[in-house]
Amino acid sequence: MVKKEYILSIFTEDHIGILNQITIILTRRQINIESITASESAVKGVQLITLVVKTSDDMIRKVARQIEKIIDVIKVFVHTSDEIVYQELALFKLSTKSLLSGNTIDHLVRSHNVRFLEITPEYIVIEKTGHKSEIIRLLNELEPLGILQYVRSGRVAVTRQVKEFHEYLKELNEASREEEKEEFEIFNRLKE
């Protein structure tokens, strides 16, 4: 079984407990979550949960269908890394003394394109945005200097697909209005 990295973009209603329902499915299938982010999507009231998991092609299809089966999940998209534009963000805290030696700062800015968020006599906080591999490369370089704290965010991603989620949602809502209209007509007929 060849394991690959997949990104699940899960659009859900904004209800309590959905993340729990999703993780139950992944746990039963023994799939570890590599990273996770949740935020409101471009559509008001719709949450977007982005999960990165490593599993097989066959398994990701099964799991995606099982997740989409959850009542409050609106739509699940499965992507491989080449189908999305994505970023991760990392923060590093180092002692100021360790950074001041040599041309470390110059190197950080020029070849890693980092941002300095806070500088005090005691410590410096650096922000790095990029793909995981870029962040790991920076981590490896900083490690000998002695990292005080390091944290990396979950992946955020937008897709390259043409049909956007809100178009899909519009179709759903139109179907709902059709239902209501029909009901309205039946009621009117009954009243006559």
Added chain:
Amino acid sequence: MFDYNKTESMTERDFYEEKITEEITGGEALLRCLIEEGVDTIFGYPGGAIMPVYDKLLDYKEKIRHILTRHEQGAAHAAQAYAMVTGKPGVAFATSGPGATNLITGIANAYLDSVPVIFITAQVVSSLIGTDAFQETDIIGISMPVTKWNCQIKRPEDIPEMVAKAFYIATTGRPGPVLIDITKDAQTGKLPFKYKKCKFIRSYNPYKPLRKKEIESAAILINHAEKPLILAGHGVLISKAENELREFAEKTGIPVAVTLLGMSCFPTNHRLYAGMLGMHGNLAPNKLTNEADVIIAIGMRFDDRVTGNLKKYAPEARIIHIEIDEAEINKNVNVDIEINNDAREVLKYLIPLVNPNSHERWIREFRINDKIEYETVIRPEIKPEKGPIKMGEVVNVVSELTDGNAIVVTDVGQNQMSAARYYKFRIPNSFVTSGGMGTMGFGLPASVGAKVGKPNSQVIAFIGDGGFQMTIQELGTILHYNIPVKLIILNNFFLGMVRQWQDMFFHKRYASTELVNPDFITIASAYNIPGEKITEREQLAEAVKRMLNSEGPYLLEIHVEKEGTVLPMVEPGASVSEIKISK
């Protein structure tokens, strides 16, 4: 930001909504919601947190009958059986904490067998949630993996909408249990009551447009098949497609094999009936699955008990899977054509597209295997001449004396397999059993639910001596409401199916499977249930007749062969074609 949540103005909605502004309590509102949904029977058990609802039940006793079971698990199983025989959703009540957790086995059972049951549990006062208060339990968290949907209501005004949603979700698409947890303050608080049935949830769309192209390709495959086989499951019964299935089979001349839960969706005396699939199914459909060139699976999910070893399953076949639940397609078996829709709708479109055929040669292969099975397994089981009484023999006598018209309820194990194998079902939805979950203790409370749902049908339960004692307290429910169920204990003084496995795979080391039993007839008489114990073959037919002719509830205890074996058997890990007809 796109905002598609905006609904049309309230005035248009109000226009066709009855305006009721009277204020009632949440507890009363719950009952009114249930009445609106056509509920007239509830199974349940009261307790502290749910008292406001039970109090209101007294005011509605003309419209809603409440059956007090003797344990919440009994209420859950009874509600499920009620749903299975009536086609209406079942409803079960329980209080918070232990009341709610006692439902779990029943909820999981209904979930695995796709039965719509509305579970209502009470919860402690909302301000106490999360504080480990008395009889507080996180039932939402606990029931999450075994419900189709669940929710907690903390405000009385949310009750109508959530109940409407619960009924819609439980009964549409692939049905299943839902759970609503209502805090005590939501039950006592007041709301202006109005009810509107749920017709649409944007994140859940059970009605899918028919994808005609796939059905058309399926028809081509079927028309060119030489050895086609239909596998019919519970979905046929759920979508009420029995007539369409029959028409489809008769037109195409394709034999129909059924799953355990699909049992009774196709008449067992039909010339195209191929028997039951699976571990203890019939010889022909199991063996010939691996020779079939086209398999049409309708409303079934390729459970491991049906498929045996997946690597050696149906190697010759192109598989067409007609299934409402998309997550079941390509889950266990990779299929060639997936038709993700309602079985009845698909069959209605498919029937005109298929050519009439008869497949005489192929069907002859089934008959040859049937004959082998009859001579080596069935005849010795249902018509033995000497030795102790056999389970199959009992089921056969009951089947003949009821002409296949009874509703058969079973527990789990050998009694269940014997009932499924030897009862000649003729009426849809007449077999109530615990399939996916295999819940021992299901039979007795399920027989209560089945009889309450179908009071004019003869309800007969086949239960083992082990399973009977798991929910034996429900004899109290039978006594309380004088429910005329006919209970047959197939007593072998063993946990028969586990003993069979110990015999076959654990060198006959009978670890904890032999039972020391009480006198069941004495127990029944304490509950005012008449009964009879028989041990000899000569008594069997007459005793069954006495049971069938009795007015009220009845217990017939039959001492059967102690070390009987249910055959044929697809052993674990074996392919369906390696099905054994002798040990």
